[in-house]
Amino acid sequence: MAPALKVFGPARSTNVARVLVCLEEVGAEYELVDIDFAAREQKSPDHLKRNPFGQIPAFQDGDLLLFESRAIGKYILRKYKTSDADLLREGDLAEAAMVDVWTEVEAHQYNPALSPVVYECVIYPAIHGTPTNQRVVDESLEKLRKGLEVHEARLWESASLAGDFASFADLNHFPYTFYFMATPHAPLFDEYPHVKAWWERLMARPAIKKLAARMALLN
């Protein structure tokens, strides 16, 4: 029997990987359904029912259709929560709040600074064959340095972003940072030793290792 859970979009997409890492962390079975961008399948009526913005990922669990990668990730982590895999910590007000704070930091501070470097150095050259816009990269690295100082101070206080426990907040940093580490700017992380050690712990998680191997296609 095919797994009930379906994820639509390729594993090498950062926002699809955001969902897959949650599925791998909880050990849920799922089917990955490719979307043919060359045929503009993401704008087809079938896909627009799943994701009205015509984007990836989309997600199906029986009759339930979801989109927006962070929302899908939370659904998965809630549904398959165990005492060993409680990555949202919603049973504890303060812990859940810290998971939310650092999830928002990833979305609104870290990713807007780091992802343009990934687009310019990895994604656009791979997909469109366009050269890197160095001005965009330089401005982004400047912002990223300021952000990494905040991460460094936080990871000096606690082993993971939300506290001394791995959480959804850490996982969300994986997909774009993974590709960042394939750019010439990866050594920037050496300047932030607590961030670097945290990243290495993240990369050692079995779920992340498995995803990283599948994403290596783009390198």
Next chain:
Amino acid sequence: MAPALKVFGPARSTNVARVLVCLEEVGAEYELVDIDFAAREQKSPDHLKRNPFGQIPAFQDGDLLLFESRAIGKYILRKYKTSDADLLREGDLAEAAMVDVWTEVEAHQYNPALSPVVYECVIYPAIHGTPTNQRVVDESLEKLRKGLEVHEARLWESASLAGDFASFADLNHFPYTFYFMATPHAPLFDEYPHVKAWWERLMARPAIKKLAARMALLN
């Protein structure tokens, strides 16, 4: 006795208002502590302890310090949840997922399209006295139209974004849309009758009415 909850930042700030609307919805008592931007108080050591990015809002509940407005809002809605005020619906997997989906849509689709119009037409002229950059406004309105089509289709299906119940996802649309309605582009919403009716229902909520009166300062 002073209330235990403190919000740092002025009520007229959209991201502060995001927090205040949650406090007003659950009827929690709180103290609003102003931050003196002219004196760069947001970059002071005291404020950086609350918000390491030196931004507003910040939030204090006893020993717990939080930042990032959407994370603070969720903490408040979880802590003061009642059967009458359950705006996250975390007790129901599918409902909670739809709240998350439309909360993410606000953060990653709606707000990036609508907020530049608010900055260009309301906030920058008020704060810096700078003229409106019409190119930015035009490009944003183009994106906003596409987004409002998705909202319109959704609000044709259900009374509110996450389903037939008001939620955190709806509330998050309030602060920027409130200022958008003070721009010359407000009539755009008339083209989307379900969105317009939903907005009018939102504006009729007592918590929103109260906040709207406090934010009117900027108009």
